[in-house]
Structures are given as C-alpha cells and as structure tokens.
Amino acid sequence: MKALLMMGCPELPVQTAVALYIANKLNNEGFEVTSAGNKAAISLLLNSDPEKHYIKKVMDLDRCIGALAEKEMDFDLCFVFIHSDSGITYLATVRSLSKAKTVAVIFGKDIEPLIESSAGSIIIAAKAVHNPTPLRAQIDGVKSWAALTK
C-alpha cells in the first residue's frame, strides 16, 4: 500500500508535527509513505527527523503533481494538509489525478469554510495552530488507515 502526505506552506507549526505523527502511524501499518511539499515544508520534516525514522521518501510538490498528471505514480491513500484556500486547490487536483482515497487534514483558526470545501474526502479537522493534540485525537480515532483503502 502506498500513501502520500501532501503539504503546502508550513507557516502553521502543527503541520510538521502532524505529518510526522501520521507518517509513523502509516509506517506501522506497512504503508510505503511519500511526503511531498514545497522546499520549506520538506526541509522542516527532514530537520525534525534526521535519521529518517518516520520520513522515508520525499519529493518536491510540483514534481509530485506532474508525476500524478503523467500517471508515473499513484497512491492508495493521500493526506492533503489544508489551512488555506491553496490547500483546497491541491485537494481538488489530487482528486482529479489520483485514484487514492483522500484525507483532508484541516487546521488553522478558520476551519469551517475549509471543511465545507473538502466534502467528499475523509476529514480530520481541528482548530489548531501551535498545539497538535486536537488533531492527534482525531487521527487516533481511526483504528486502521489500511482498512480505508479497501
């Protein structure tokens, strides 16, 4: 099973923490996890996990969109990190290009419009900027991510 973590701008601190947390869960379930993001998002991940216990494979966000569009790769499960309108556009793009089941990981201060715009995806959402605990609680509520791909 293959999973993608798609990250946008890392301006909200919870993003990196939650990405590492989800990556760990997915690794433990046997997923092959790829993390895609812009340069800053990937740099934060790699600096937080220097020995690559959680983050095994990374790629540039634009390259990832290109590879999905060209059908060079695909995933079973895709987590899109969303705290702004840009995140919604990436979610819509992944839904167009991939057969993956999509999970919208929504955070920030104004999450209601983002939740509305993510209808059709599995939603993990909490008002969170610095503290990842509310998002962790929702992630822990899913007992098996692999089961969602079946």
Add this chain to the structure above:
Amino acid sequence: MNYEILLPNSGFKECADFIKKNFKEVYYMPPGFKIFDNYLVGLPPIPLAVDAGDVILPYVKPCHGCFVLRIPGGGEVERLRKGKVGEG
C-alpha cells in the same frame, strides 16, 4: 518566464471568476493540464483565456494563494484552442 500579474494573492474562485468575467475566449481544462512546463492546480474545470496572443491563467503558490497571470502565448495558444474540453 516573462509574465504580468493581473490579480495577486487571491482565492482560486476569485481568480477563476476574474478570468471568466474579463475575457471572451475562455477554455476549460482539468487539473494537471500541462502548460508552459507547469501542471495546472485548481478546482475543475479550470478557466484559461487567450487574449491578444497571450494566455491568461490561474497560478497557485502554496504560501501566497492564487494569482492570475498573463503570459506571452507562443505555441500554447494553438494547443489550448485544439485541446478545448468543455464550456465549464
């Protein structure tokens, strides 16, 4: 790449509406459509316009939102005209 920003730092919907409202020759493409060596990101169908030999398109940057850009069209104008996929 040589480009002009027609609408800066906006939401995707604002950018799409801007293109539909301000240009006559509008084509609708799916996310992932390749143009100017970039793959389109956005909510389908994504409007792109042709005007005076230029291509007008929405361009999403993760940290800065969506922009409407005007780019000299070159061969992409003909590709857009041939690749028209619907009226949105």
